[in-house]
Amino acid sequence: xxxxxxxxxxxxxxxxIGNVELRGLDAWYGDNQAVKGVDLTFSSNRVTAIIGxxxxxxxxxxxxxxxxxxxxxxxxxxxxxxxxxxxxYDPAVDVVAVRRAVGMVFQKPNPFPTMSVFDxxxxxxxxxxxxxxxxxxxxxxxxxxxxxxxxxxDRLGRPGASLSGGQQQRLCIARALAVEPEVLxxxxxxxxxxxxxxxxxxxxxxxxxKRVTIAIVTHNMQQAARVADxxxxxxxxxxxxxxPTEKVFTNPDDERTEQYVSGKFG
Amino acid sequence: xxxxxxxxxxxxxxxxxxxxxxxxxxxxATAAALLAVAVLLIxxxxxxxxxxxxxxxxxxxxxxxxxxxxxGGISNAIAGSAIMVALAAAMAIPVGLxxxxxxxxxxxxxxGHAVGFALDVLNGVPTIxxxxxxxxxxxAGRQQSGFAASVALAIVMLPIVARTGQEVLALVPGTLKEAxxxxxxxRWRTTLRVTVPTAAGGLITGALLAVARVAGETAPLILLxxxxxxxxxxxxxxxxxxxxxxxxxxxxxxxxxxxTQAWAAALVLIAVVLVLNVIARVLYARSRSKMGAR
Numbered sequence: 202x203x204x205x206x207x208x209x210x211x212x213x214x215x216x217x218i219g220n221v222e223l224r225g226l227d228a229w230y231g232d233n234q235a236v237k238g239v240d241l242t243f244s245s246n247r248v249t250a251i252i253g254x255x256x257x258x259x260x261x262x263x264x265x266x267x268x269x270x271x272x273x274x275x276x277x278x279x280x281x282x283x284x285x286x287x288x289x290y291d292p293a294v295d296v297v298a299v300r301r302a303v304g305m306v307f308q309k310p311n312p313f314p315t316m317s318v319f320d321x322x323x324x325x326x327x328x329x330x331x332x333x334x335x336x337x338x339x340x341x342x343x344x345x346x347x348x349x350x351x352x353x354x355d356r357l358g359r360p361g362a363s364l365s366g367g368q369q370q371r372l373c374i375a376r377a378l379a380v381e382p383e384v385l386x387x388x389x390x391x392x393x394x395x396x397x398x399x400x401x402x403x404x405x406x407x408x409x410x411k412r413v414t415i416a417i418v419t420h421n422m423q424q425a426a427r428v429a430d431x432x433x434x435x436x437x438x439x440x441x442x443x444x445p446t447e448k449v450f451t452n453p454d455d456e457r458t459e460q461y462v463s464g465k466f467g
Numbered sequence: 468x469x470x471x472x473x474x475x476x477x478x479x480x481x482x483x484x485x486x487x488x489x490x491x492x493x494x495x496a497t498a499a500a501l502l503a504v505a506v507l508l509i510x511x512x513x514x515x516x517x518x519x520x521x522x523x524x525x526x527x528x529x530x531x532x533x534x535x536x537x538x539g540g541i542s543n544a545i546a547g548s549a550i551m552v553a554l555a556a557a558m559a560i561p562v563g564l565x566x567x568x569x570x571x572x573x574x575x576x577x578x579g580h581a582v583g584f585a586l587d588v589l590n591g592v593p594t595i596x597x598x599x600x601x602x603x604x605x606x607a608g609r610q611q612s613g614f615a616a617s618v619a620l621a622i623v624m625l626p627i628v629a630r631t632g633q634e635v636l637a638l639v640p641g642t643l644k645e646a647x648x649x650x651x652x653x654r655w656r657t658t659l660r661v662t663v664p665t666a667a668g669g670l671i672t673g674a675l676l677a678v679a680r681v682a683g684e685t686a687p688l689i690l691l692x693x694x695x696x697x698x699x700x701x702x703x704x705x706x707x708x709x710x711x712x713x714x715x716x717x718x719x720x721x722x723x724x725x726x727t728q729a730w731a732a733a734l735v736l737i738a739v740v741l742v743l744n745v746i747a748r749v750l751y752a753r754s755r756s757k758m759g760a761r
Binding site: 267269272274297298299300301304305307309311313314315324325328373376377380 | 645
Protein backbone atom coordinates (compact mmCIF):
# COMPACT_ATOMS: atom_id res chain seq x y z
CA UNK A 202 0.00 0.00 0.00
CA UNK A 203 1.29 3.43 -0.92
CA UNK A 204 -0.10 6.69 0.35
CA UNK A 205 -0.69 9.44 -2.18
CA UNK A 206 2.41 11.26 -1.04
CA UNK A 207 4.90 8.43 -1.38
CA UNK A 208 3.33 7.71 -4.72
CA UNK A 209 4.23 11.18 -5.91
CA UNK A 210 7.76 10.83 -4.58
CA UNK A 211 8.27 7.52 -6.31
CA UNK A 212 6.80 8.93 -9.51
CA UNK A 213 9.23 11.86 -9.25
CA UNK A 214 12.24 9.53 -9.15
CA UNK A 215 10.90 7.72 -12.19
CA UNK A 216 9.43 4.64 -10.53
CA UNK A 217 5.86 4.04 -11.44
CA ILE A 218 3.36 2.56 -9.05
CA GLY A 219 0.38 0.50 -10.01
CA ASN A 220 1.45 -0.95 -13.32
CA VAL A 221 -0.49 -4.13 -14.02
CA GLU A 222 0.76 -6.55 -16.60
CA LEU A 223 -1.13 -9.64 -17.72
CA ARG A 224 1.01 -12.34 -19.31
CA GLY A 225 -0.76 -15.19 -21.04
CA LEU A 226 -3.71 -14.96 -18.67
CA ASP A 227 -6.13 -17.87 -18.90
CA ALA A 228 -9.30 -18.25 -16.84
CA TRP A 229 -11.69 -21.16 -16.58
CA TYR A 230 -15.09 -21.95 -15.11
CA GLY A 231 -14.78 -25.71 -14.78
CA ASP A 232 -13.94 -26.90 -18.30
CA ASN A 233 -15.14 -23.72 -19.93
CA GLN A 234 -12.32 -21.34 -20.78
CA ALA A 235 -13.54 -17.75 -20.46
CA VAL A 236 -10.22 -15.93 -20.95
CA LYS A 237 -7.65 -17.20 -23.45
CA GLY A 238 -4.02 -16.16 -23.26
CA VAL A 239 -4.48 -12.44 -22.75
CA ASP A 240 -1.39 -10.20 -22.73
CA LEU A 241 -2.28 -6.69 -21.64
CA THR A 242 -0.71 -3.83 -19.67
CA PHE A 243 -2.64 -1.35 -17.53
CA SER A 244 -0.39 1.66 -17.17
CA SER A 245 -0.05 3.77 -14.11
CA ASN A 246 -2.19 6.92 -14.01
CA ARG A 247 -4.17 5.92 -17.04
CA VAL A 248 -7.69 4.67 -17.60
CA THR A 249 -8.01 1.49 -19.61
CA ALA A 250 -11.45 0.51 -20.84
CA ILE A 251 -12.29 -3.08 -21.75
CA ILE A 252 -15.11 -3.37 -24.24
CA GLY A 253 -16.71 -6.34 -25.99
CA UNK A 254 -20.02 -8.17 -26.31
CA UNK A 255 -21.67 -9.95 -23.37
CA UNK A 256 -19.86 -13.12 -22.35
CA UNK A 257 -16.58 -12.16 -24.04
CA UNK A 258 -14.68 -12.61 -20.76
CA UNK A 259 -14.01 -8.96 -19.94
CA UNK A 260 -15.43 -9.12 -16.40
CA UNK A 261 -13.70 -12.42 -15.76
CA UNK A 262 -10.42 -10.91 -16.89
CA UNK A 263 -10.52 -7.97 -14.47
CA UNK A 264 -11.68 -10.26 -11.66
CA UNK A 265 -8.46 -12.20 -12.13
CA UNK A 266 -6.49 -9.05 -11.28
CA UNK A 267 -7.72 -8.92 -7.68
CA UNK A 268 -8.16 -12.70 -7.52
CA UNK A 269 -11.93 -12.46 -7.04
CA UNK A 270 -12.29 -14.97 -9.85
CA UNK A 271 -11.13 -17.79 -7.60
CA UNK A 272 -13.98 -17.11 -5.13
CA UNK A 273 -16.33 -18.90 -7.51
CA UNK A 274 -16.52 -22.67 -7.04
CA UNK A 275 -14.73 -24.50 -9.86
CA UNK A 276 -13.06 -21.35 -11.21
CA UNK A 277 -9.31 -21.09 -11.74
CA UNK A 278 -6.79 -18.94 -13.53
CA UNK A 279 -3.45 -19.55 -15.27
CA UNK A 280 -0.66 -17.36 -16.58
CA UNK A 281 0.71 -14.33 -14.76
CA UNK A 282 -0.71 -11.14 -13.30
CA UNK A 283 2.15 -8.80 -12.38
CA UNK A 284 1.66 -5.74 -10.19
CA UNK A 285 4.82 -3.65 -10.40
CA UNK A 286 6.69 -6.79 -11.29
CA UNK A 287 5.31 -9.00 -8.51
CA UNK A 288 3.24 -12.00 -9.57
CA UNK A 289 -0.05 -11.80 -7.66
CA TYR A 290 -0.53 -15.55 -8.05
CA ASP A 291 2.81 -16.35 -6.41
CA PRO A 292 2.16 -18.71 -3.47
CA ALA A 293 4.05 -16.29 -1.22
CA VAL A 294 1.56 -13.52 -1.99
CA ASP A 295 -1.39 -13.29 0.39
CA VAL A 296 -4.76 -12.86 -1.27
CA VAL A 297 -5.79 -10.26 1.31
CA ALA A 298 -2.76 -8.14 0.36
CA VAL A 299 -3.79 -8.43 -3.29
CA ARG A 300 -7.30 -7.17 -2.52
CA ARG A 301 -5.88 -4.23 -0.56
CA ALA A 302 -3.62 -3.24 -3.44
CA VAL A 303 -6.30 -3.77 -6.09
CA GLY A 304 -9.68 -2.29 -5.18
CA MET A 305 -12.92 -3.05 -6.95
CA VAL A 306 -16.26 -1.38 -7.66
CA PHE A 307 -19.17 -3.53 -8.81
CA GLN A 308 -22.09 -3.17 -11.19
CA LYS A 309 -24.72 -2.55 -8.57
CA PRO A 310 -23.90 -0.28 -5.64
CA ASN A 311 -23.48 -2.57 -2.63
CA PRO A 312 -23.00 -0.57 0.57
CA PHE A 313 -23.28 -2.64 3.75
CA PRO A 314 -26.91 -2.14 4.83
CA THR A 315 -26.24 -2.37 8.56
CA MET A 316 -23.54 0.31 8.55
CA SER A 317 -23.70 4.10 8.49
CA VAL A 318 -22.23 6.14 5.64
CA PHE A 319 -19.02 6.67 7.57
CA ASP A 320 -18.72 3.07 8.78
CA UNK A 321 -19.12 1.93 5.20
CA UNK A 322 -16.23 4.10 4.07
CA UNK A 323 -13.85 2.90 6.77
CA UNK A 324 -15.07 -0.73 6.78
CA UNK A 325 -12.00 -1.93 4.89
CA UNK A 326 -9.68 0.05 7.16
CA UNK A 327 -11.34 -0.98 10.38
CA UNK A 328 -11.17 -4.63 9.53
CA UNK A 329 -7.49 -4.36 8.66
CA UNK A 330 -6.65 -2.92 12.06
CA UNK A 331 -5.76 0.68 11.15
CA UNK A 332 -5.31 2.89 14.23
CA UNK A 333 -8.54 4.44 15.47
CA UNK A 334 -7.17 7.98 15.41
CA UNK A 335 -6.42 7.80 11.71
CA UNK A 336 -9.88 6.55 10.85
CA UNK A 337 -11.64 9.89 10.77
CA UNK A 338 -9.05 11.60 8.55
CA UNK A 339 -8.76 8.75 6.10
CA UNK A 340 -12.52 8.33 5.91
CA UNK A 341 -12.97 12.01 5.12
CA UNK A 342 -10.13 11.93 2.61
CA UNK A 343 -11.74 8.98 0.82
CA UNK A 344 -15.13 10.72 0.72
CA UNK A 345 -13.52 13.88 -0.65
CA UNK A 346 -11.69 11.75 -3.20
CA UNK A 347 -14.94 10.15 -4.31
CA UNK A 348 -16.58 13.56 -4.66
CA UNK A 349 -19.15 12.73 -2.00
CA UNK A 350 -17.98 14.70 1.03
CA UNK A 351 -20.05 17.84 0.48
CA UNK A 352 -23.20 15.82 -0.02
CA UNK A 353 -22.88 13.56 3.03
CA UNK A 354 -20.79 15.48 5.57
CA ASP A 355 -23.92 16.30 7.59
CA ARG A 356 -25.27 12.76 7.61
CA LEU A 357 -22.27 10.52 8.14
CA GLY A 358 -24.23 8.63 10.78
CA ARG A 359 -27.18 7.83 8.52
CA PRO A 360 -27.46 4.35 6.99
CA GLY A 361 -25.45 3.92 3.80
CA ALA A 362 -28.55 2.60 2.07
CA SER A 363 -30.36 5.92 2.61
CA LEU A 364 -28.32 7.57 -0.17
CA SER A 365 -29.41 7.73 -3.81
CA GLY A 366 -28.13 5.12 -6.26
CA GLY A 367 -25.42 7.37 -7.68
CA GLN A 368 -24.34 8.44 -4.20
CA GLN A 369 -24.25 4.81 -3.09
CA GLN A 370 -21.95 3.98 -5.96
CA ARG A 371 -19.64 6.86 -5.05
CA LEU A 372 -19.80 5.62 -1.47
CA CYS A 373 -18.56 2.26 -2.75
CA ILE A 374 -15.78 4.05 -4.62
CA ALA A 375 -14.85 5.91 -1.41
CA ARG A 376 -14.86 2.60 0.46
CA ALA A 377 -12.44 1.16 -2.08
CA LEU A 378 -10.24 4.29 -2.02
CA ALA A 379 -10.01 4.36 1.78
CA VAL A 380 -7.63 1.40 1.86
CA GLU A 381 -5.45 3.30 -0.66
CA PRO A 382 -5.17 0.76 -3.43
CA GLU A 383 -2.78 1.16 -6.33
CA VAL A 384 -5.27 -0.12 -8.86
CA LEU A 385 -9.04 0.33 -9.07
CA UNK A 386 -11.12 -2.15 -11.05
CA UNK A 387 -14.56 -0.97 -12.12
CA UNK A 388 -16.92 -3.61 -13.44
CA UNK A 389 -19.63 -1.71 -15.34
CA UNK A 390 -19.89 0.82 -12.50
CA UNK A 391 -22.63 2.89 -14.16
CA UNK A 392 -24.90 0.22 -15.59
CA UNK A 393 -27.41 0.62 -12.73
CA UNK A 394 -27.31 4.43 -12.72
CA UNK A 395 -29.20 7.23 -14.45
CA UNK A 396 -27.38 9.53 -16.94
CA UNK A 397 -26.72 12.33 -14.44
CA UNK A 398 -25.21 9.98 -11.86
CA UNK A 399 -23.24 8.32 -14.66
CA UNK A 400 -21.78 11.68 -15.65
CA UNK A 401 -20.68 12.34 -12.06
CA UNK A 402 -18.86 9.02 -11.95
CA UNK A 403 -17.21 9.60 -15.31
CA UNK A 404 -15.94 12.99 -14.13
CA UNK A 405 -14.69 11.31 -10.99
CA UNK A 406 -12.78 8.71 -12.99
CA UNK A 407 -10.85 11.54 -14.67
CA UNK A 408 -9.84 12.80 -11.22
CA UNK A 409 -9.06 9.40 -9.77
CA UNK A 410 -6.57 8.40 -12.42
CA LYS A 411 -4.12 10.84 -10.83
CA ARG A 412 -4.12 8.54 -7.79
CA VAL A 413 -4.77 5.05 -9.10
CA THR A 414 -4.51 2.93 -12.20
CA ILE A 415 -8.04 2.35 -13.48
CA ALA A 416 -9.42 -0.59 -15.42
CA ILE A 417 -13.06 -0.12 -16.37
CA VAL A 418 -15.26 -2.76 -17.97
CA THR A 419 -18.09 -1.19 -19.89
CA HIS A 420 -20.91 -2.10 -22.21
CA ASN A 421 -21.27 1.48 -23.20
CA MET A 422 -18.90 2.41 -26.02
CA GLN A 423 -19.57 6.13 -25.65
CA GLN A 424 -18.50 5.80 -22.06
CA ALA A 425 -15.25 4.12 -23.07
CA ALA A 426 -14.65 6.91 -25.60
CA ARG A 427 -15.29 9.56 -22.94
CA VAL A 428 -13.21 8.24 -20.05
CA ALA A 429 -10.49 5.93 -21.33
CA ASP A 430 -6.96 6.69 -22.48
CA UNK A 431 -6.54 3.17 -23.77
CA UNK A 432 -9.23 0.79 -24.96
CA UNK A 433 -9.02 -2.97 -25.24
CA UNK A 434 -11.49 -4.97 -27.32
CA UNK A 435 -12.22 -8.57 -26.34
CA UNK A 436 -14.11 -11.25 -28.22
CA UNK A 437 -14.78 -14.86 -27.15
CA UNK A 438 -12.18 -14.70 -24.41
CA UNK A 439 -9.42 -13.34 -26.61
CA UNK A 440 -7.92 -9.90 -26.68
CA UNK A 441 -8.47 -8.69 -30.24
CA UNK A 442 -6.94 -5.27 -30.09
CA UNK A 443 -5.60 -2.75 -27.63
CA UNK A 444 -4.72 0.80 -28.62
CA PRO A 445 -5.20 4.45 -27.67
CA THR A 446 -8.94 5.01 -27.38
CA GLU A 447 -9.18 7.38 -30.30
CA LYS A 448 -7.51 4.91 -32.61
CA VAL A 449 -9.79 2.05 -31.52
CA PHE A 450 -12.88 4.08 -32.31
CA THR A 451 -11.71 5.77 -35.51
CA ASN A 452 -9.11 3.64 -37.17
CA PRO A 453 -8.79 0.16 -35.62
CA ASP A 454 -6.35 -2.34 -37.07
CA ASP A 455 -8.61 -5.35 -36.74
CA GLU A 456 -11.72 -5.79 -38.87
CA ARG A 457 -13.69 -7.30 -35.94
CA THR A 458 -12.97 -4.26 -33.79
CA GLU A 459 -14.20 -2.02 -36.56
CA GLN A 460 -17.39 -4.03 -36.90
CA TYR A 461 -18.04 -3.95 -33.16
CA VAL A 462 -17.39 -0.23 -32.59
CA SER A 463 -19.49 0.68 -35.61
CA GLY A 464 -22.39 -1.35 -34.21
CA LYS A 465 -22.43 -4.17 -36.76
CA PHE A 466 -22.69 -6.79 -33.96
CA GLY A 467 -22.74 -7.11 -30.17
CA UNK B 468 -59.75 -32.16 -39.02
CA UNK B 469 -60.04 -29.24 -36.58
CA UNK B 470 -63.34 -27.49 -36.08
CA UNK B 471 -63.68 -23.97 -37.50
CA UNK B 472 -63.05 -21.17 -35.06
CA UNK B 473 -66.63 -20.03 -34.70
CA UNK B 474 -67.70 -23.58 -33.82
CA UNK B 475 -65.18 -23.59 -30.95
CA UNK B 476 -66.48 -20.23 -29.76
CA UNK B 477 -70.03 -21.51 -29.78
CA UNK B 478 -69.31 -24.78 -27.97
CA UNK B 479 -71.07 -23.48 -24.88
CA UNK B 480 -71.70 -26.82 -23.16
CA UNK B 481 -68.03 -27.72 -22.49
CA UNK B 482 -67.14 -24.22 -21.45
CA UNK B 483 -70.03 -23.99 -19.01
CA UNK B 484 -69.04 -27.27 -17.42
CA UNK B 485 -65.48 -26.05 -17.01
CA UNK B 486 -66.60 -22.80 -15.48
CA UNK B 487 -68.88 -24.59 -13.04
CA UNK B 488 -66.01 -26.90 -12.03
CA UNK B 489 -63.72 -23.92 -11.59
CA UNK B 490 -66.21 -22.23 -9.29
CA UNK B 491 -66.63 -25.43 -7.29
CA UNK B 492 -62.90 -25.84 -6.66
CA UNK B 493 -62.55 -22.18 -5.74
CA UNK B 494 -65.36 -22.48 -3.23
CA UNK B 495 -63.85 -25.61 -1.70
CA ALA B 496 -60.44 -23.96 -1.34
CA THR B 497 -61.96 -20.85 0.24
CA ALA B 498 -63.96 -22.98 2.65
CA ALA B 499 -60.82 -24.90 3.67
CA ALA B 500 -58.99 -21.64 4.34
CA LEU B 501 -61.89 -20.31 6.40
CA LEU B 502 -62.03 -23.59 8.33
CA ALA B 503 -58.36 -23.24 9.33
CA VAL B 504 -58.98 -19.70 10.62
CA ALA B 505 -62.17 -20.84 12.32
CA VAL B 506 -60.33 -23.59 14.22
CA LEU B 507 -57.89 -21.03 15.59
CA LEU B 508 -60.71 -18.66 16.55
CA ILE B 509 -62.68 -21.44 18.25
CA UNK B 510 -59.66 -22.62 20.25
CA UNK B 511 -58.64 -19.13 21.35
CA UNK B 512 -62.25 -18.13 21.92
CA UNK B 513 -63.14 -21.10 24.10
CA UNK B 514 -59.95 -20.72 26.13
CA UNK B 515 -60.77 -17.06 26.60
CA UNK B 516 -64.39 -17.70 27.62
CA UNK B 517 -63.64 -20.57 29.98
CA UNK B 518 -60.38 -19.26 31.43
CA UNK B 519 -60.80 -15.50 31.73
CA UNK B 520 -63.03 -15.86 34.81
CA UNK B 521 -60.34 -17.57 36.89
CA UNK B 522 -57.58 -15.24 35.72
CA UNK B 523 -56.56 -12.74 38.37
CA UNK B 524 -53.46 -11.22 39.90
CA UNK B 525 -53.89 -13.64 42.76
CA UNK B 526 -53.90 -16.57 40.31
CA UNK B 527 -50.67 -15.37 38.68
CA UNK B 528 -48.80 -14.69 41.94
CA UNK B 529 -49.80 -17.65 44.13
CA UNK B 530 -48.22 -21.10 43.95
CA UNK B 531 -50.29 -24.20 43.31
CA UNK B 532 -52.50 -25.42 46.14
CA UNK B 533 -51.86 -28.81 47.71
CA UNK B 534 -53.53 -31.62 45.85
CA UNK B 535 -57.24 -31.69 46.52
CA UNK B 536 -57.34 -28.27 48.15
CA UNK B 537 -59.14 -25.37 46.50
CA UNK B 538 -57.53 -22.07 45.44
CA GLY B 539 -53.92 -21.58 44.57
CA GLY B 540 -52.35 -20.24 41.37
CA ILE B 541 -49.56 -20.73 38.90
CA SER B 542 -46.68 -18.58 40.13
CA ASN B 543 -44.50 -21.65 40.65
CA ALA B 544 -45.48 -22.95 37.20
CA ILE B 545 -44.61 -19.62 35.57
CA ALA B 546 -41.25 -19.54 37.36
CA GLY B 547 -40.46 -23.15 36.47
CA SER B 548 -41.43 -22.74 32.83
CA ALA B 549 -39.40 -19.54 32.57
CA ILE B 550 -36.31 -21.18 34.08
CA MET B 551 -36.49 -24.34 31.97
CA VAL B 552 -37.18 -22.48 28.71
CA ALA B 553 -34.41 -19.99 29.47
CA LEU B 554 -31.93 -22.79 30.15
CA ALA B 555 -32.99 -24.57 26.98
CA ALA B 556 -32.62 -21.35 24.98
CA ALA B 557 -29.16 -20.75 26.45
CA MET B 558 -28.12 -24.20 25.22
CA ALA B 559 -29.92 -24.38 21.88
CA ILE B 560 -29.65 -20.85 20.46
CA PRO B 561 -25.84 -20.49 20.39
CA VAL B 562 -25.37 -24.00 19.04
CA GLY B 563 -28.17 -23.58 16.50
CA LEU B 564 -26.77 -20.28 15.23
CA UNK B 565 -23.26 -21.73 14.93
CA UNK B 566 -24.64 -24.69 12.98
CA UNK B 567 -26.48 -22.29 10.65
CA UNK B 568 -23.44 -20.05 10.16
CA UNK B 569 -21.09 -22.96 9.57
CA UNK B 570 -23.30 -24.77 7.10
CA UNK B 571 -24.23 -21.70 5.03
CA UNK B 572 -20.92 -19.79 5.09
CA UNK B 573 -18.11 -22.28 5.50
CA UNK B 574 -19.05 -25.92 4.91
CA UNK B 575 -18.92 -27.54 1.47
CA UNK B 576 -22.37 -27.32 -0.12
CA UNK B 577 -23.10 -31.05 0.01
CA UNK B 578 -22.24 -31.23 3.68
CA GLY B 579 -24.52 -28.26 4.31
CA HIS B 580 -27.40 -30.07 2.59
CA ALA B 581 -26.71 -33.23 4.61
CA VAL B 582 -26.81 -31.27 7.87
CA GLY B 583 -30.02 -29.58 6.74
CA PHE B 584 -31.61 -32.96 6.15
CA ALA B 585 -30.44 -34.24 9.54
CA LEU B 586 -31.99 -31.17 11.18
CA ASP B 587 -35.29 -31.85 9.42
CA VAL B 588 -35.26 -35.41 10.71
CA LEU B 589 -34.47 -34.20 14.22
CA ASN B 590 -37.33 -31.71 13.94
CA GLY B 591 -39.65 -34.60 13.07
CA VAL B 592 -38.70 -36.75 16.06
CA PRO B 593 -41.75 -36.98 18.37
CA THR B 594 -40.99 -35.03 21.53
CA ILE B 595 -41.98 -37.97 23.72
CA UNK B 596 -39.10 -39.87 22.13
CA UNK B 597 -36.73 -37.00 22.91
CA UNK B 598 -38.13 -37.12 26.45
CA UNK B 599 -37.46 -40.85 26.83
CA UNK B 600 -33.95 -40.38 25.44
CA UNK B 601 -33.12 -37.69 27.99
CA UNK B 602 -34.87 -39.74 30.71
CA UNK B 603 -32.47 -42.62 30.04
CA UNK B 604 -29.54 -40.23 29.93
CA UNK B 605 -30.14 -37.98 32.94
CA UNK B 606 -33.05 -39.21 35.05
CA ALA B 607 -33.07 -43.03 35.18
CA GLY B 608 -31.45 -44.15 38.45
CA ARG B 609 -31.41 -40.55 39.71
CA GLN B 610 -34.35 -38.16 39.97
CA GLN B 611 -36.32 -35.81 37.79
CA SER B 612 -34.89 -32.35 37.31
CA GLY B 613 -35.63 -29.06 35.63
CA PHE B 614 -32.23 -29.36 33.99
CA ALA B 615 -33.11 -32.67 32.34
CA ALA B 616 -36.31 -31.09 31.03
CA SER B 617 -34.42 -28.13 29.63
CA VAL B 618 -32.00 -30.48 27.83
CA ALA B 619 -35.00 -32.12 26.13
CA LEU B 620 -36.46 -28.72 25.27
CA ALA B 621 -33.08 -27.64 23.86
CA ILE B 622 -33.08 -30.69 21.57
CA VAL B 623 -36.53 -29.65 20.35
CA MET B 624 -35.37 -26.06 19.81
CA LEU B 625 -32.08 -26.78 18.07
CA PRO B 626 -33.36 -27.73 14.60
CA ILE B 627 -35.82 -24.81 14.57
CA VAL B 628 -33.10 -22.27 15.37
CA ALA B 629 -30.59 -23.82 12.96
CA ARG B 630 -33.04 -24.28 10.09
CA THR B 631 -34.50 -20.77 10.20
CA GLY B 632 -30.94 -19.48 10.65
CA GLN B 633 -29.83 -21.25 7.48
CA GLU B 634 -32.75 -19.81 5.57
CA VAL B 635 -32.19 -16.21 6.65
CA LEU B 636 -28.42 -16.32 6.14
CA ALA B 637 -28.99 -17.61 2.62
CA LEU B 638 -31.11 -14.51 1.96
CA VAL B 639 -28.16 -12.15 2.59
CA PRO B 640 -27.22 -10.91 -0.90
CA GLY B 641 -24.04 -12.43 -2.28
CA THR B 642 -23.02 -8.98 -3.53
CA LEU B 643 -22.39 -7.89 0.06
CA LYS B 644 -20.02 -10.77 0.74
CA GLU B 645 -18.37 -10.04 -2.60
CA ALA B 646 -17.88 -6.41 -1.60
CA UNK B 647 -16.30 -7.48 1.68
CA UNK B 648 -13.98 -9.96 -0.01
CA UNK B 649 -12.93 -7.34 -2.55
CA UNK B 650 -11.96 -5.06 0.35
CA UNK B 651 -9.63 -7.75 1.62
CA UNK B 652 -11.77 -8.49 4.65
CA UNK B 653 -11.14 -12.03 5.94
CA ARG B 654 -13.94 -14.52 5.59
CA TRP B 655 -14.76 -14.99 9.27
CA ARG B 656 -14.76 -11.21 9.73
CA THR B 657 -17.09 -10.81 6.78
CA THR B 658 -19.39 -13.32 8.43
CA LEU B 659 -19.32 -11.60 11.83
CA ARG B 660 -19.44 -7.99 10.69
CA VAL B 661 -21.46 -8.11 7.47
CA THR B 662 -23.47 -11.30 7.01
CA VAL B 663 -24.71 -11.91 10.56
CA PRO B 664 -25.65 -8.26 11.30
CA THR B 665 -27.54 -8.07 8.01
CA ALA B 666 -29.50 -11.20 8.93
CA ALA B 667 -29.82 -10.36 12.64
CA GLY B 668 -33.56 -9.67 12.60
CA GLY B 669 -34.28 -13.01 10.95
CA LEU B 670 -31.95 -14.88 13.29
CA ILE B 671 -33.74 -13.44 16.33
CA THR B 672 -37.05 -14.38 14.73
CA GLY B 673 -35.95 -18.02 14.50
CA ALA B 674 -34.88 -18.01 18.14
CA LEU B 675 -38.19 -16.50 19.27
CA LEU B 676 -40.22 -19.00 17.27
CA ALA B 677 -38.25 -21.82 18.87
CA VAL B 678 -38.92 -20.39 22.34
CA ALA B 679 -42.63 -20.10 21.53
CA ARG B 680 -42.63 -23.66 20.29
CA VAL B 681 -41.16 -25.20 23.46
CA ALA B 682 -43.03 -22.98 25.91
CA GLY B 683 -46.03 -25.25 25.54
CA GLU B 684 -44.13 -28.53 25.15
CA THR B 685 -45.63 -31.13 27.50
CA ALA B 686 -44.59 -34.69 26.69
CA PRO B 687 -40.93 -34.50 27.78
CA LEU B 688 -41.90 -32.58 30.92
CA ILE B 689 -44.21 -35.37 32.08
CA LEU B 690 -41.23 -37.71 32.07
CA LEU B 691 -38.56 -35.32 33.23
CA UNK B 692 -40.03 -32.70 35.55
CA UNK B 693 -43.51 -33.50 36.82
CA UNK B 694 -43.03 -34.65 40.45
CA UNK B 695 -42.14 -31.43 42.19
CA UNK B 696 -42.37 -29.98 45.68
CA UNK B 697 -44.56 -27.20 47.02
CA UNK B 698 -43.97 -23.51 46.58
CA UNK B 699 -41.92 -21.56 44.07
CA UNK B 700 -38.82 -23.65 43.30
CA UNK B 701 -35.96 -22.26 41.28
CA UNK B 702 -33.15 -24.79 41.56
CA UNK B 703 -33.00 -26.68 38.24
CA UNK B 704 -31.35 -29.66 39.97
CA UNK B 705 -34.83 -30.39 41.32
CA UNK B 706 -37.95 -31.05 39.34
CA UNK B 707 -39.70 -27.76 38.57
CA UNK B 708 -43.35 -26.94 38.01
CA UNK B 709 -44.46 -25.72 34.59
CA UNK B 710 -47.55 -24.28 32.94
CA UNK B 711 -48.15 -27.29 30.63
CA UNK B 712 -47.93 -29.74 33.54
CA UNK B 713 -50.26 -27.55 35.57
CA UNK B 714 -52.80 -27.62 32.75
CA UNK B 715 -52.41 -31.38 32.41
CA UNK B 716 -52.87 -32.05 36.11
CA UNK B 717 -55.70 -29.61 36.70
CA UNK B 718 -57.69 -30.92 33.79
CA UNK B 719 -57.34 -34.45 35.20
CA UNK B 720 -58.54 -33.34 38.63
CA UNK B 721 -62.20 -34.00 39.53
CA UNK B 722 -63.22 -30.53 40.74
CA UNK B 723 -64.78 -28.01 38.31
CA UNK B 724 -62.69 -25.27 39.93
CA UNK B 725 -59.50 -27.07 38.88
CA UNK B 726 -60.85 -27.28 35.33
CA THR B 727 -61.40 -23.54 35.22
CA GLN B 728 -57.86 -23.05 36.52
CA ALA B 729 -56.58 -25.27 33.71
CA TRP B 730 -58.34 -23.02 31.19
CA ALA B 731 -56.90 -19.92 32.81
CA ALA B 732 -53.37 -21.35 32.67
CA ALA B 733 -53.96 -22.28 29.03
CA LEU B 734 -54.96 -18.67 28.39
CA VAL B 735 -51.68 -17.46 29.91
CA LEU B 736 -49.72 -19.90 27.76
CA ILE B 737 -51.52 -18.91 24.56
CA ALA B 738 -51.02 -15.22 25.31
CA VAL B 739 -47.26 -15.73 25.78
CA VAL B 740 -46.92 -17.75 22.58
CA LEU B 741 -49.01 -15.24 20.64
CA VAL B 742 -46.91 -12.29 21.81
CA LEU B 743 -43.68 -14.11 20.91
CA ASN B 744 -45.03 -14.92 17.47
CA VAL B 745 -46.09 -11.34 16.80
CA ILE B 746 -42.68 -9.98 17.87
CA ALA B 747 -40.97 -12.57 15.68
CA ARG B 748 -43.12 -11.57 12.69
CA VAL B 749 -42.41 -7.88 13.09
CA LEU B 750 -38.66 -8.43 13.40
CA TYR B 751 -38.62 -10.68 10.38
CA ALA B 752 -40.52 -8.20 8.22
CA ARG B 753 -38.11 -5.49 9.27
CA SER B 754 -35.04 -7.58 8.53
CA ARG B 755 -36.36 -8.53 5.10
CA SER B 756 -37.01 -4.96 4.13
CA LYS B 757 -33.47 -4.12 5.25
CA MET B 758 -32.02 -6.72 2.93
CA GLY B 759 -34.31 -5.73 0.07
CA ALA B 760 -33.79 -1.99 0.33
CA ARG B 761 -30.16 -1.96 -0.66
